[in-house]
Amino acid sequence: MASVTGLEGVIAAETELSLVDGQNGNLVYRGYEAKELALHKSFEETAYLLWYGSLPSQETLNEFKAQWVAGRTLPATLESVLDLLPNESDMMSILRTAISVLGTGDNTQSAWPPSDKAIIAYTALLPTIIAYKYRQSRGLSPIAPHTDLDHVANYLYMLTGEIPQPSHVKVLTAYFILAMEHGMNASTFAGRVVLSTQSDLASALCASIGAMKGPLHGGAPSEVLHMLDEIGSKDRAEEYLRNQLASGKRLMGFGHRIYKTNDPRAEALRRIMTELSSEDPWFELAVHVEKTAVDLLAVYKPGRNLYVNVEFYAAAVMRAIELPPHLFTASFTASRMVGWTAHLLEQASCNRIFRPQSTYIGELPVSLRQS
Known part of the structure; x- marks a missing residue:
């Protein structure tokens, strides 16, 4: 059997959670287009869908949100450990x-198979951990979770201590929904492999976080952010982009390894930013830069069909809400926790330990060599 480097194209599991259709530009969560969920549903509703297979009724959603609110407070033991970690530690190491x-x-959080109580506890608590250590690293007092705010709004509140702008909550919620789940990516696969040994939920999530920490997977869209900062205003966009293309440089945030047509996640974020462009100059700039870049790419790289990807709009979102760049990957992780835990629940429901083969290409002892 021929080996496949990186397992590319190898099917490792069947899943009901998501369809990543790169050829046609579709991303589906349990029968729903992810971009429509991002436009019309809350983070909690979409998490419920991925975990339980259907959208919740209003009564169920209210009860579900109450569980999230109850899970936001840092346990005293964890708070003590966070206080001991150096403020210069990178956020992904802190989360791990x-x-x-x-x-x-709590034994219910370390038992196998993972429980509903445990997955909600981990997912609800992650933004509190990020905000607590972020503020501590800046010499600021931590902000207690706000019981009247939803998951994403509360995250922004704990970072700044101010009730966030509705437009910022809307666009970050959309981004978080679109980043929740994306098939059998490296971090999801790492978690499923660990859980397949009947290890505990925390061990599987540490594996996922470790994979996400790597720059080839969870790297922040810093190059896109740098490009948008250099452009600065709409009247500078065309000249800047023409110069980049004329000198043979790549436009950051365009093209995708999987999506060979429009990235549906970028489509949804563009639509929201277009609607909110009058409320934030960075939204307006991002939409303008994308349109200008697509027009120029058609001229400079005809036939390449290069489209904007989610990293472009992720950078615009993070810049608009003034999220520090070193929190980008951790914030992505706070969203992807839903997808990871959904996959871990699915793995536990039909578990078989992962055990791929490898091809030996080293030396053989003399006794085993063919004459």
């Missing part, structure tokens, strides 16, 4: 350590 600490506590 925090999840490991949580896994040493």
Whole structure:
């Protein structure tokens, strides 16, 4: 059997969670287009869909949100550990350590198979961990979770101590929904492999976080952010982009390994930013830069069909809400926790340990060599 480097194209599992259709530009969560969920549903509603297979009724949603609110408060033991971690520690290492600490506590959170209580607890708590350590690193007092705010709005509130602008909540909620789940990516696969050994939820999530930390997977869209900062205003966009293309440089945020047509996640974010462009100059700039770039790419790279990808609009979102760049990957992780835990629940429901083969290409002992 021929080996496949990186397992590219190898089907490792069947899933009911998501369809990533790169040829046609579709992303589906359990029978719903992800871009429509991003436009019309809340983070909590979409999490419920991925975890349980249907959208909740209003009564169920209210009860579900109450569970999230109850799970936002840092346990005293974890708070003590976070206080001991150096303020200069990178946020992904902090999250990995925090999840490991949580896994040493309540037995219901470390049991196999994972429980509903445990997945909600981990997912609800992650933004609190990020905000707590972020503010501590800046010499600021932590902000307690706000019981009247939804998951995404509360995250922004805990970072700044101010009730966030509705436009910022809307666009970050959309981004978080679109980043929740994306098939058998490296971090999701890492978590499923660990859980397939009947290890505990915390161990599987630490594996996922470790994979997400790598720059080839969870790297922040810093190059796109740099490009938008250099452009600065709409009247500079065309000249800047022409110069980049004329000198043979790549436009950051265009083209995608999987999506060979429009990235549906970028489509949804563009639509929201277009609607909100009058409320935030960065939304207006991002939409203008994309349109200008697509027109120029058709001239400079005819036939390449290069489209904007989600990283372009992710950078615009993060810049608009003034999220510090070193929190980008951690914020992405706070969203992807839903997808990871959904996959872990699915893995546990039909578990078989992963055990791929490898092809030996080293030396053989003399006794085993063919004459």
